[in-house]
Amino acid sequence: MRKKEVGSVPQPQQFEGGVTLEDVRQGLGKTLAEEGSRPLLRLTDEELAALNPAAERSIVAAPHLEGMSAQEREWVLATALRSLVSRDLVDIANAAELDVALEEKDDSAEVELDMRLSPDLELALALRGAAERVLAVERTTSAGTEYVYVYLHTPELLLVEQVTGGGMHSLSLVATVREAVETIRRLVDPQEVAGHDGRPQELDPRALERDAIDPPLRHVIDNALVVGQLVLLAETPGPLVMTYATAEELWVVNVDAPDAPTGVTARSVGRQTLVDRIAQMMASPV
Secondary structure, three states, rough: OOEEEEOOOOOOOOOOHHOEHHHHHHHHHHHHHHHHEEEEEEEEEHHHHHHHHOOOOOOOOOOOOOOOOHHHHOOOHHHHHHHHHHHOOEOOOHHHHHHHHOOOOOOOOEEOOOOOOOOOHHHHHHHHHHEEEEEEEEEOOOOOEEEEEEEEEEEEEEEEEEEEEOOOEEEEEEHHHHHHHHHHHHHHHOOOOOOOOOOOEOOOOOOOOOOHHOOOHHHHHHHOOOEEEEEEEEEOOOEEEEEEOOOOOOOEEEEEOOOOOOEEEEEEOOOHHEEEHHHHHHHOOO
């Protein structure tokens, strides 16, 4: 039996009753303003992949799935689909038809899964797929790598997706940019070593190898305990920021635009300057 992948799960632009995504954005913005931010869902790498197995490579990391063989991936996706059904996040409307096809063991049969999503899952996929700008953050320490993705819809509606090194995705509806900024600040500066603003240092984009960098920054890079990378993903590529936190200070390397001949600077920063830079990235126009 050949099963068409449901990827087949569309990112809905219109919900039941003719409600559009824009209607949902406005309604959620008002609700969050009154009630505050709230957790939405927790999903795994394989559950997200099972919902859209035919999709091109996602911008979102899937650390648990990376390195799996095609056969291993097929097994875990099948298990993930069962998990989604058991948690009432997905309902397979044509389960009986699928059972008949499986029993007949007809390799020429072709059955398309008819999947119905729970409201929260439908909302999460819609907000993930419809954001025109996404701030992608990666944090690496000796313990591994973690990620945060902020899907920017309106100043009153942001979807924040936190991904652990084990491939667990926690999605939350966030009511303010300030809250999202604080999540990222804690990620890249967990020991709160951002203490003071230093003098900006211009860097040559053509000479960013370690040995070409002046000693203060080179020392920080060599002794960094936490390395962060923030990039604004949009139709027009946004700025890139690298953070290097040692046991005593935090430096930021700012790249204004990809492949630009200038606009690369570095300096140590205090907490407020770090917060302001993250907020500026979220406010950058498409």
